[in-house]
Amino acid sequence: MSTSAPAKVPTPEKPGGASRFGALDRYFRISERGSSVVREVRGGLATFFAMAYIIVLNPIILGSAKDMYGHHLDNGQLVTATALTAAFSTLLMGVIGNVPIALAAGLGVNSVVALQLAPRMSWPDAMGMVVLAGFVVMLLVATGLRERVMNAVPFGLRKAISIGIGLFIMLIGLVDSGFVTRMPDAAQTTVPLQLGTGGHLTGWPVLVFILGALLTFALIVRKVPGAILISIVGMTVLAVIINAVATIPSWGLTVPKWPGNPVSTPDFGLIGEVSLFGGFSKVGVLTGILFVFTVLLSCFFDAMGTIMGVSDEAKLTDAEGYMPGINKVLFVDGLAVAAGGASSSSATTAFVESTAGVGEGARTGLANVVTGGLFAVALFLTPIATMVPSQAATPALIAVGFLILSNSVKEIDWADYTIAIPAFVTMLMMPFTYSITNGIGMGFITFTVLRLAAGRGREIPVPMYVVSAVFAFYYLMPALGLT
Numbered sequence: 320m321s322t323s324a325p326a327k328v329p330t331p332e333k334p335g336g337a338s339r340f341g342a343l344d345r346y347f348r349i350s351e352r353g354s355s356v357v358r359e360v361r362g363g364l365a366t367f368f369a370m371a372y373i374i375v376l377n378p379i380i381l382g383s384a385k386d387m388y389g390h391h392l393d394n395g396q397l398v399t400a401t402a403l404t405a406a407f408s409t410l411l412m413g414v415i416g417n418v419p420i421a422l423a424a425g426l427g428v429n430s431v432v433a434l435q436l437a438p439r440m441s442w443p444d445a446m447g448m449v450v451l452a453g454f455v456v457m458l459l460v461a462t463g464l465r466e467r468v469m470n471a472v473p474f475g476l477r478k479a480i481s482i483g484i485g486l487f488i489m490l491i492g493l494v495d496s497g498f499v500t501r502m503p504d505a506a507q508t509t510v511p512l513q514l515g516t517g518g519h520l521t522g523w524p525v526l527v528f529i530l531g532a533l534l535t536f537a538l539i540v541r542k543v544p545g546a547i548l549i550s551i552v553g554m555t556v557l558a559v560i561i562n563a564v565a566t567i568p569s570w571g572l573t574v575p576k577w578p579g580n581p582v583s584t585p586d587f588g589l590i591g592e593v594s595l596f597g598g599f600s601k602v603g604v605l606t607g608i609l610f611v612f613t614v615l616l617s618c619f620f621d622a623m624g625t626i627m628g629v630s631d632e633a634k635l636t637d638a639e640g641y642m643p644g645i646n647k648v649l650f651v652d653g654l655a656v657a658a659g660g661a662s663s664s665s666a667t668t669a670f671v672e673s674t675a676g677v678g679e680g681a682r683t684g685l686a687n688v689v690t691g692g693l694f695a696v697a698l699f700l701t702p703i704a705t706m707v708p709s710q711a712a713t714p715a716l717i718a719v720g721f722l723i724l725s726n727s728v729k730e731i732d733w734a735d736y737t738i739a740i741p742a743f744v745t746m747l748m749m750p751f752t753y754s755i756t757n758g759i760g761m762g763f764i765t766f767t768v769l770r771l772a773a774g775r776g777r778e779i780p781v782p783m784y785v786v787s788a789v790f791a792f793y794y795l796m797p798a799l800g801l802t
Contacts, residue, residue, distance in 0.1 A: 347417055347683040352635075354682040358544075359419075362681025363689025365548045366421050369675035369712050372495075374697060375572045375705050377401045377424040381665060384433035386442045387601070392589065392663060398701055399585040400664040406694035408655035408667045413687025416648040419676050420629050421690045422655045425668035427754060428617045432665045436598070436610055444598035446660045448607065451595060452614040453657025453666070459619075460649045464782075469623055469649075470641060471780035475735070476762060477640045478727045479742035481628040483749035483758045485723030488671050490750040492716030495709040496528035497571065523561045524570050524710045527554050531714035539718060547679050547715045554711035570708045578702035585698045589663035609801055616793055617756050618666050622652045624755040625669040632723060633677045671755070675715040678722060737773050741766035760790035 340356055343349070349356060378397035385391055405423035412420055436445035459465040472480075493499040498520070499512050515521060520529075531554040538546035558575035561567070599607040626649070630642045637643065652669060659667035676686050697704035733739045745762030749755055767787040770779050
Protein backbone atom coordinates (compact mmCIF):
# COMPACT_ATOMS: atom_id res chain seq x y z
CA MET A 320 0.00 0.00 0.00
CA SER A 321 2.11 4.98 1.31
CA THR A 322 4.65 13.91 0.79
CA SER A 323 5.55 22.46 0.27
CA ALA A 324 3.70 21.97 -2.82
CA PRO A 325 1.80 25.25 -2.53
CA ALA A 326 5.07 27.14 -2.19
CA LYS A 327 5.88 25.80 -5.63
CA VAL A 328 2.41 26.21 -7.03
CA PRO A 329 1.16 29.63 -5.93
CA THR A 330 -2.27 30.63 -7.07
CA PRO A 331 -4.02 33.97 -7.46
CA GLU A 332 -6.79 32.91 -5.10
CA LYS A 333 -7.14 34.85 -1.90
CA PRO A 334 -7.29 32.55 1.14
CA GLY A 335 -9.60 34.93 2.84
CA GLY A 336 -12.29 33.99 0.34
CA ALA A 337 -13.19 31.11 2.63
CA SER A 338 -14.39 33.53 5.29
CA ARG A 339 -17.72 34.01 3.59
CA PHE A 340 -18.57 30.44 4.56
CA GLY A 341 -18.65 31.52 8.20
CA ALA A 342 -19.06 28.55 10.52
CA LEU A 343 -17.46 26.17 8.03
CA ASP A 344 -14.39 28.39 7.82
CA ARG A 345 -14.11 28.70 11.60
CA TYR A 346 -14.56 24.99 12.29
CA PHE A 347 -11.95 23.83 9.80
CA ARG A 348 -9.74 26.93 10.30
CA ILE A 349 -9.57 27.34 6.52
CA SER A 350 -8.53 31.00 6.38
CA GLU A 351 -6.23 30.57 9.38
CA ARG A 352 -4.25 27.96 7.43
CA GLY A 353 -4.08 30.12 4.33
CA SER A 354 -6.47 28.03 2.27
CA SER A 355 -9.91 28.46 0.71
CA VAL A 356 -13.00 26.33 0.25
CA VAL A 357 -12.24 26.03 -3.46
CA ARG A 358 -8.74 24.73 -2.76
CA GLU A 359 -10.05 22.24 -0.21
CA VAL A 360 -12.66 20.93 -2.64
CA ARG A 361 -10.05 20.64 -5.40
CA GLY A 362 -7.69 18.87 -3.03
CA GLY A 363 -10.37 16.44 -1.91
CA LEU A 364 -11.21 15.59 -5.50
CA ALA A 365 -7.57 15.09 -6.45
CA THR A 366 -6.95 12.78 -3.50
CA PHE A 367 -10.01 10.68 -4.28
CA PHE A 368 -9.08 10.21 -7.94
CA ALA A 369 -5.50 9.36 -6.95
CA MET A 370 -6.59 6.59 -4.55
CA ALA A 371 -9.92 5.38 -6.00
CA TYR A 372 -8.06 2.36 -7.38
CA ILE A 373 -8.17 0.83 -3.89
CA ILE A 374 -11.88 0.08 -4.40
CA VAL A 375 -10.81 -2.34 -7.15
CA LEU A 376 -7.41 -3.48 -5.93
CA ASN A 377 -8.21 -4.38 -2.31
CA PRO A 378 -10.99 -6.84 -3.29
CA ILE A 379 -8.61 -8.46 -5.80
CA ILE A 380 -5.90 -9.01 -3.16
CA LEU A 381 -8.24 -10.27 -0.44
CA GLY A 382 -10.62 -12.09 -2.76
CA SER A 383 -7.87 -14.14 -4.39
CA ALA A 384 -6.87 -15.81 -1.10
CA LYS A 385 -8.48 -18.69 0.79
CA ASP A 386 -8.73 -19.25 4.52
CA MET A 387 -7.86 -22.60 6.12
CA TYR A 388 -11.31 -23.92 5.21
CA GLY A 389 -10.95 -22.99 1.53
CA HIS A 390 -13.39 -20.07 1.76
CA HIS A 391 -13.08 -16.96 -0.44
CA LEU A 392 -14.44 -13.53 0.46
CA ASP A 393 -17.15 -12.29 -1.92
CA ASN A 394 -15.82 -9.66 -4.35
CA GLY A 395 -18.97 -7.53 -4.34
CA GLN A 396 -19.07 -7.50 -0.56
CA LEU A 397 -15.37 -6.55 -0.46
CA VAL A 398 -15.98 -3.59 -2.77
CA THR A 399 -18.71 -2.36 -0.42
CA ALA A 400 -16.60 -2.93 2.70
CA THR A 401 -13.58 -1.16 1.18
CA ALA A 402 -15.53 1.91 0.05
CA LEU A 403 -17.58 2.12 3.25
CA THR A 404 -14.58 1.93 5.58
CA ALA A 405 -12.61 4.43 3.50
CA ALA A 406 -15.56 6.84 3.60
CA PHE A 407 -16.06 6.45 7.37
CA SER A 408 -12.37 6.73 8.30
CA THR A 409 -11.61 9.61 5.94
CA LEU A 410 -14.64 11.62 7.10
CA LEU A 411 -13.74 10.96 10.73
CA MET A 412 -10.16 12.11 10.18
CA GLY A 413 -11.44 15.28 8.52
CA VAL A 414 -14.02 16.17 11.16
CA ILE A 415 -12.00 15.20 14.25
CA GLY A 416 -8.37 15.46 13.14
CA ASN A 417 -8.91 18.40 10.74
CA VAL A 418 -6.10 17.29 8.44
CA PRO A 419 -6.16 16.46 4.69
CA ILE A 420 -5.07 12.85 5.23
CA ALA A 421 -7.37 10.29 3.61
CA LEU A 422 -7.53 6.68 4.76
CA ALA A 423 -8.36 3.38 3.09
CA ALA A 424 -7.36 -0.29 3.17
CA GLY A 425 -3.58 -0.38 3.45
CA LEU A 426 -1.59 -2.02 0.70
CA GLY A 427 0.96 -4.38 2.19
CA VAL A 428 -0.95 -5.15 5.35
CA ASN A 429 -3.81 -6.57 3.27
CA SER A 430 -1.30 -8.98 1.73
CA VAL A 431 -0.19 -9.99 5.23
CA VAL A 432 -3.81 -10.70 6.15
CA ALA A 433 -4.48 -12.60 2.91
CA LEU A 434 -1.26 -14.60 2.68
CA GLN A 435 -0.09 -15.09 6.29
CA LEU A 436 -3.13 -14.95 8.55
CA ALA A 437 -6.08 -16.30 6.53
CA PRO A 438 -4.44 -19.59 5.38
CA ARG A 439 -4.01 -20.60 9.05
CA MET A 440 -7.45 -19.63 10.36
CA SER A 441 -10.89 -18.49 9.20
CA TRP A 442 -11.49 -15.08 7.64
CA PRO A 443 -13.38 -13.81 10.73
CA ASP A 444 -10.43 -14.96 12.88
CA ALA A 445 -7.94 -13.12 10.65
CA MET A 446 -9.98 -9.93 10.68
CA GLY A 447 -10.31 -10.23 14.45
CA MET A 448 -6.54 -9.97 14.74
CA VAL A 449 -6.65 -6.78 12.67
CA VAL A 450 -9.22 -5.37 15.10
CA LEU A 451 -6.97 -6.29 18.04
CA ALA A 452 -4.04 -4.50 16.35
CA GLY A 453 -6.25 -1.41 16.05
CA PHE A 454 -7.13 -1.61 19.75
CA VAL A 455 -3.42 -1.77 20.63
CA VAL A 456 -2.74 1.30 18.46
CA MET A 457 -5.49 3.22 20.26
CA LEU A 458 -4.08 2.10 23.62
CA LEU A 459 -0.64 3.38 22.63
CA VAL A 460 -2.21 6.72 21.70
CA ALA A 461 -4.18 6.91 24.95
CA THR A 462 -1.03 6.31 27.00
CA GLY A 463 0.92 8.88 24.97
CA LEU A 464 3.47 6.30 23.82
CA ARG A 465 2.77 6.73 20.12
CA GLU A 466 3.20 10.51 20.29
CA ARG A 467 6.45 10.06 22.25
CA VAL A 468 7.83 7.80 19.55
CA MET A 469 6.96 10.33 16.85
CA ASN A 470 8.38 13.24 18.84
CA ALA A 471 11.60 11.30 19.46
CA VAL A 472 12.41 11.18 15.75
CA PRO A 473 15.22 13.66 14.98
CA PHE A 474 14.42 16.53 12.61
CA GLY A 475 16.73 15.22 9.90
CA LEU A 476 15.04 11.82 9.93
CA ARG A 477 11.62 13.47 9.77
CA LYS A 478 12.69 15.19 6.57
CA ALA A 479 14.15 11.95 5.27
CA ILE A 480 10.82 10.21 5.86
CA SER A 481 9.11 12.91 3.78
CA ILE A 482 11.67 12.52 1.00
CA GLY A 483 11.42 8.73 1.13
CA ILE A 484 7.66 8.98 0.75
CA GLY A 485 8.18 11.31 -2.21
CA LEU A 486 10.48 8.79 -3.91
CA PHE A 487 8.12 5.97 -2.98
CA ILE A 488 5.04 7.55 -4.52
CA MET A 489 7.03 8.47 -7.62
CA LEU A 490 7.96 4.80 -8.06
CA ILE A 491 4.35 3.78 -7.41
CA GLY A 492 3.26 6.19 -10.12
CA LEU A 493 5.83 4.94 -12.62
CA VAL A 494 4.99 1.26 -11.99
CA ASP A 495 1.20 1.63 -11.82
CA SER A 496 1.17 3.62 -15.07
CA GLY A 497 3.18 0.98 -16.93
CA PHE A 498 5.98 3.47 -17.69
CA VAL A 499 8.21 1.18 -15.62
CA THR A 500 7.51 -2.54 -15.25
CA ARG A 501 8.85 -5.36 -13.15
CA MET A 502 11.18 -7.79 -14.87
CA PRO A 503 9.79 -11.36 -14.86
CA ASP A 504 11.59 -13.61 -12.38
CA ALA A 505 12.25 -16.08 -15.20
CA ALA A 506 14.44 -13.48 -16.90
CA GLN A 507 17.28 -14.36 -14.50
CA THR A 508 18.55 -10.80 -14.58
CA THR A 509 19.96 -8.54 -11.90
CA VAL A 510 17.83 -5.68 -13.25
CA PRO A 511 14.49 -5.69 -11.36
CA LEU A 512 12.78 -2.95 -13.39
CA GLN A 513 12.63 -2.04 -17.04
CA LEU A 514 11.30 0.77 -19.20
CA GLY A 515 7.79 0.01 -20.43
CA THR A 516 7.32 -3.50 -21.80
CA GLY A 517 10.44 -5.31 -22.98
CA GLY A 518 12.48 -2.15 -22.55
CA HIS A 519 10.28 -0.06 -24.85
CA LEU A 520 7.41 2.37 -24.37
CA THR A 521 4.49 1.06 -26.39
CA GLY A 522 0.74 1.46 -26.39
CA TRP A 523 -1.84 4.19 -25.90
CA PRO A 524 -2.07 3.84 -22.07
CA VAL A 525 1.60 4.76 -21.61
CA LEU A 526 1.13 7.71 -23.98
CA VAL A 527 -1.75 8.93 -21.81
CA PHE A 528 0.57 8.81 -18.77
CA ILE A 529 3.37 10.67 -20.55
CA LEU A 530 1.01 13.38 -21.80
CA GLY A 531 -0.52 13.62 -18.32
CA ALA A 532 2.88 14.05 -16.66
CA LEU A 533 3.93 16.72 -19.18
CA LEU A 534 0.59 18.51 -18.83
CA THR A 535 0.80 18.46 -15.03
CA PHE A 536 4.31 19.91 -14.98
CA ALA A 537 3.43 22.49 -17.63
CA LEU A 538 0.44 23.66 -15.60
CA ILE A 539 2.59 23.82 -12.45
CA VAL A 540 5.22 25.87 -14.26
CA ARG A 541 2.46 28.18 -15.47
CA LYS A 542 1.16 28.35 -11.86
CA VAL A 543 -2.33 27.32 -12.93
CA PRO A 544 -4.70 26.69 -9.98
CA GLY A 545 -5.95 23.11 -9.98
CA ALA A 546 -3.05 21.82 -12.09
CA ILE A 547 -3.20 18.27 -10.78
CA LEU A 548 -6.98 17.95 -10.93
CA ILE A 549 -7.13 19.47 -14.43
CA SER A 550 -4.59 16.92 -15.61
CA ILE A 551 -6.46 13.96 -14.08
CA VAL A 552 -9.80 14.99 -15.59
CA GLY A 553 -8.30 15.90 -18.96
CA MET A 554 -6.37 12.64 -19.30
CA THR A 555 -9.40 10.62 -18.22
CA VAL A 556 -11.46 12.20 -21.02
CA LEU A 557 -8.64 11.49 -23.48
CA ALA A 558 -8.38 7.88 -22.26
CA VAL A 559 -12.13 7.37 -22.70
CA ILE A 560 -11.92 8.66 -26.28
CA ILE A 561 -8.88 6.51 -27.10
CA ASN A 562 -10.50 3.42 -25.60
CA ALA A 563 -13.60 4.01 -27.73
CA VAL A 564 -11.77 4.30 -31.05
CA ALA A 565 -8.72 2.06 -30.64
CA THR A 566 -8.04 -1.54 -29.65
CA ILE A 567 -6.29 -1.50 -26.29
CA PRO A 568 -4.90 -4.82 -24.95
CA SER A 569 -5.03 -3.68 -21.32
CA TRP A 570 -5.39 -0.53 -19.25
CA GLY A 571 -4.66 -2.40 -16.02
CA LEU A 572 -7.15 -2.53 -13.16
CA THR A 573 -9.54 0.10 -14.51
CA VAL A 574 -10.83 0.58 -18.05
CA PRO A 575 -11.72 4.16 -19.06
CA LYS A 576 -15.14 3.31 -20.39
CA TRP A 577 -18.48 4.75 -19.42
CA PRO A 578 -20.27 1.86 -17.70
CA GLY A 579 -23.50 0.47 -19.13
CA ASN A 580 -25.01 0.53 -15.65
CA PRO A 581 -23.33 3.23 -13.54
CA VAL A 582 -25.35 2.40 -10.41
CA SER A 583 -24.48 -0.57 -8.22
CA THR A 584 -26.21 -1.89 -5.10
CA PRO A 585 -23.90 -2.17 -2.06
CA ASP A 586 -23.74 -5.53 -0.28
CA PHE A 587 -22.99 -5.14 3.45
CA GLY A 588 -22.71 -8.89 4.11
CA LEU A 589 -19.14 -8.77 5.47
CA ILE A 590 -19.70 -6.01 8.02
CA GLY A 591 -19.24 -7.34 11.53
CA GLU A 592 -18.06 -10.81 10.46
CA VAL A 593 -15.27 -10.89 13.06
CA SER A 594 -13.99 -13.29 15.72
CA LEU A 595 -11.67 -11.43 18.07
CA PHE A 596 -9.88 -14.35 19.70
CA GLY A 597 -10.79 -17.30 17.49
CA GLY A 598 -7.45 -17.20 15.70
CA PHE A 599 -5.51 -17.93 18.88
CA SER A 600 -7.18 -21.33 19.19
CA LYS A 601 -6.04 -22.13 15.64
CA VAL A 602 -2.38 -21.07 15.78
CA GLY A 603 -1.61 -20.84 19.49
CA VAL A 604 -1.12 -17.83 21.75
CA LEU A 605 2.51 -17.03 20.82
CA THR A 606 1.97 -17.22 17.07
CA GLY A 607 -1.27 -15.28 17.43
CA ILE A 608 0.53 -12.51 19.32
CA LEU A 609 3.23 -12.41 16.65
CA PHE A 610 0.55 -12.12 13.95
CA VAL A 611 -1.04 -9.18 15.77
CA PHE A 612 2.44 -7.69 16.26
CA THR A 613 3.17 -7.95 12.51
CA VAL A 614 -0.06 -6.17 11.59
CA LEU A 615 0.52 -3.60 14.34
CA LEU A 616 4.06 -2.79 13.22
CA SER A 617 3.05 -2.24 9.61
CA CYS A 618 0.04 -0.08 10.52
CA PHE A 619 1.90 1.89 13.19
CA PHE A 620 4.90 2.99 11.15
CA ASP A 621 3.30 3.20 7.71
CA ALA A 622 0.77 5.63 9.16
CA MET A 623 3.41 7.43 11.20
CA GLY A 624 5.54 8.09 8.13
CA THR A 625 2.57 9.18 6.05
CA ILE A 626 1.15 11.46 8.74
CA MET A 627 4.53 13.08 9.34
CA GLY A 628 5.22 13.51 5.64
CA VAL A 629 1.80 14.85 4.62
CA SER A 630 1.50 17.19 7.60
CA ASP A 631 4.98 18.56 6.89
CA GLU A 632 4.13 19.23 3.25
CA ALA A 633 0.82 20.82 4.23
CA LYS A 634 2.69 23.18 6.59
CA LEU A 635 0.77 21.88 9.61
CA THR A 636 3.93 21.42 11.71
CA ASP A 637 5.79 23.93 13.85
CA ALA A 638 9.44 24.97 13.52
CA GLU A 639 10.63 21.76 15.23
CA GLY A 640 8.54 19.58 12.94
CA TYR A 641 5.80 18.73 15.50
CA MET A 642 2.11 18.88 14.64
CA PRO A 643 -0.24 20.40 17.24
CA GLY A 644 -3.21 18.16 18.03
CA ILE A 645 -1.43 15.06 16.73
CA ASN A 646 -3.11 12.78 19.29
CA LYS A 647 -6.52 13.24 17.65
CA VAL A 648 -5.05 12.25 14.30
CA LEU A 649 -3.28 9.22 15.78
CA PHE A 650 -6.39 8.05 17.62
CA VAL A 651 -8.53 8.23 14.48
CA ASP A 652 -5.84 6.27 12.65
CA GLY A 653 -5.97 3.53 15.30
CA LEU A 654 -9.75 3.47 15.17
CA ALA A 655 -9.52 3.14 11.37
CA VAL A 656 -7.35 0.03 11.72
CA ALA A 657 -9.98 -1.59 13.93
CA ALA A 658 -12.80 -0.44 11.63
CA GLY A 659 -11.05 -2.06 8.67
CA GLY A 660 -10.94 -5.37 10.47
CA ALA A 661 -14.54 -5.06 11.62
CA SER A 662 -15.66 -4.56 8.01
CA SER A 663 -13.41 -7.38 6.67
CA SER A 664 -11.64 -4.93 4.34
CA SER A 665 -8.33 -5.36 6.22
CA ALA A 666 -6.55 -2.64 8.20
CA THR A 667 -7.36 0.92 7.12
CA THR A 668 -4.51 3.40 7.25
CA ALA A 669 -3.35 6.82 6.04
CA PHE A 670 -2.69 6.98 2.29
CA VAL A 671 0.36 8.62 0.75
CA GLU A 672 -1.86 9.59 -2.19
CA SER A 673 -3.19 12.32 0.12
CA THR A 674 -0.20 14.29 -1.16
CA ALA A 675 -2.10 14.77 -4.43
CA GLY A 676 -4.67 16.82 -2.51
CA VAL A 677 -1.97 18.70 -0.61
CA GLY A 678 -0.39 19.52 -3.94
CA GLU A 679 -3.70 21.13 -4.92
CA GLY A 680 -3.60 23.32 -1.82
CA ALA A 681 -5.56 21.22 0.71
CA ARG A 682 -4.72 22.23 4.28
CA THR A 683 -7.72 21.19 6.39
CA GLY A 684 -10.13 18.38 7.10
CA LEU A 685 -12.64 19.86 4.66
CA ALA A 686 -10.66 18.19 1.85
CA ASN A 687 -11.20 14.90 3.68
CA VAL A 688 -14.94 15.55 3.86
CA VAL A 689 -14.92 15.83 0.07
CA THR A 690 -12.82 12.68 -0.37
CA GLY A 691 -14.83 10.71 2.18
CA GLY A 692 -18.08 11.89 0.63
CA LEU A 693 -16.93 10.63 -2.76
CA PHE A 694 -16.10 7.23 -1.27
CA ALA A 695 -19.62 7.16 0.18
CA VAL A 696 -21.07 7.99 -3.24
CA ALA A 697 -18.87 5.25 -4.70
CA LEU A 698 -20.88 2.72 -2.69
CA PHE A 699 -23.62 3.24 -5.25
CA LEU A 700 -21.58 4.47 -8.22
CA THR A 701 -18.57 2.17 -8.05
CA PRO A 702 -18.50 1.65 -11.85
CA ILE A 703 -18.06 5.41 -12.36
CA ALA A 704 -15.64 5.88 -9.48
CA THR A 705 -13.37 3.22 -10.91
CA MET A 706 -13.33 4.38 -14.54
CA VAL A 707 -10.36 6.73 -14.03
CA PRO A 708 -7.37 4.72 -15.31
CA SER A 709 -4.15 4.71 -13.36
CA GLN A 710 -2.42 6.29 -16.35
CA ALA A 711 -4.55 9.43 -15.82
CA ALA A 712 -4.12 9.59 -12.02
CA THR A 713 -0.46 8.62 -11.54
CA PRO A 714 1.08 11.77 -13.12
CA ALA A 715 -0.11 13.52 -9.93
CA LEU A 716 2.15 11.25 -7.88
CA ILE A 717 5.16 12.05 -10.05
CA ALA A 718 4.59 15.79 -9.74
CA VAL A 719 4.01 15.71 -5.99
CA GLY A 720 7.07 13.49 -5.50
CA PHE A 721 9.21 16.11 -7.22
CA LEU A 722 7.77 18.90 -5.11
CA ILE A 723 8.49 16.96 -1.91
CA LEU A 724 12.12 16.39 -2.83
CA SER A 725 12.70 19.98 -3.90
CA ASN A 726 11.32 21.29 -0.61
CA SER A 727 12.82 18.88 1.92
CA VAL A 728 16.22 17.62 0.80
CA LYS A 729 18.01 20.89 1.58
CA GLU A 730 16.85 20.84 5.21
CA ILE A 731 18.89 17.77 6.19
CA ASP A 732 22.26 18.37 7.86
CA TRP A 733 24.44 16.41 5.42
CA ALA A 734 27.59 17.38 7.32
CA ASP A 735 26.55 15.28 10.34
CA TYR A 736 27.02 11.70 9.15
CA THR A 737 25.10 10.28 12.12
CA ILE A 738 22.02 11.97 10.63
CA ALA A 739 22.96 12.06 6.94
CA ILE A 740 23.60 8.32 6.57
CA PRO A 741 20.39 7.21 8.39
CA ALA A 742 18.49 9.80 6.32
CA PHE A 743 20.04 8.37 3.15
CA VAL A 744 19.07 4.83 4.18
CA THR A 745 15.53 5.89 5.10
CA MET A 746 14.77 7.72 1.88
CA LEU A 747 16.18 4.98 -0.37
CA MET A 748 14.82 1.91 1.41
CA MET A 749 11.21 3.10 1.09
CA PRO A 750 11.10 2.85 -2.71
CA PHE A 751 13.64 0.04 -3.00
CA THR A 752 11.74 -2.25 -0.60
CA TYR A 753 8.33 -0.85 -1.61
CA SER A 754 7.55 -0.21 2.07
CA ILE A 755 7.37 2.90 4.25
CA THR A 756 7.77 0.70 7.33
CA ASN A 757 11.03 -0.85 6.09
CA GLY A 758 12.47 2.57 5.31
CA ILE A 759 11.68 3.85 8.79
CA GLY A 760 12.91 0.68 10.52
CA MET A 761 16.24 0.53 8.73
CA GLY A 762 16.76 4.26 9.15
CA PHE A 763 16.07 4.09 12.89
CA ILE A 764 18.43 1.15 13.42
CA THR A 765 21.18 2.88 11.41
CA PHE A 766 20.73 6.10 13.39
CA THR A 767 20.99 4.31 16.74
CA VAL A 768 24.04 2.28 15.74
CA LEU A 769 25.91 5.26 14.28
CA ARG A 770 25.20 7.55 17.23
CA LEU A 771 26.52 4.83 19.56
CA ALA A 772 29.57 4.31 17.33
CA ALA A 773 30.27 8.04 17.49
CA GLY A 774 30.11 8.00 21.29
CA ARG A 775 26.91 10.05 21.27
CA GLY A 776 24.61 7.49 22.87
CA ARG A 777 23.27 10.02 25.36
CA GLU A 778 21.84 12.04 22.48
CA ILE A 779 19.59 9.16 21.45
CA PRO A 780 16.05 9.48 22.89
CA VAL A 781 14.93 6.43 24.84
CA PRO A 782 12.00 5.72 22.49
CA MET A 783 14.49 5.45 19.60
CA TYR A 784 16.38 2.72 21.48
CA VAL A 785 13.13 0.85 22.08
CA VAL A 786 11.82 1.17 18.53
CA SER A 787 15.18 0.20 17.02
CA ALA A 788 15.21 -2.93 19.19
CA VAL A 789 11.65 -3.76 18.13
CA PHE A 790 12.57 -3.40 14.46
CA ALA A 791 15.71 -5.51 14.92
CA PHE A 792 13.58 -8.26 16.50
CA TYR A 793 11.06 -7.95 13.68
CA TYR A 794 13.72 -8.42 11.02
CA LEU A 795 15.22 -11.38 12.92
CA MET A 796 11.90 -13.17 13.36
CA PRO A 797 12.29 -15.41 10.26
CA ALA A 798 15.81 -16.44 11.32
CA LEU A 799 14.51 -17.26 14.80
CA GLY A 800 11.74 -19.40 13.32
CA LEU A 801 9.02 -17.12 14.66
CA THR A 802 7.10 -16.57 11.41
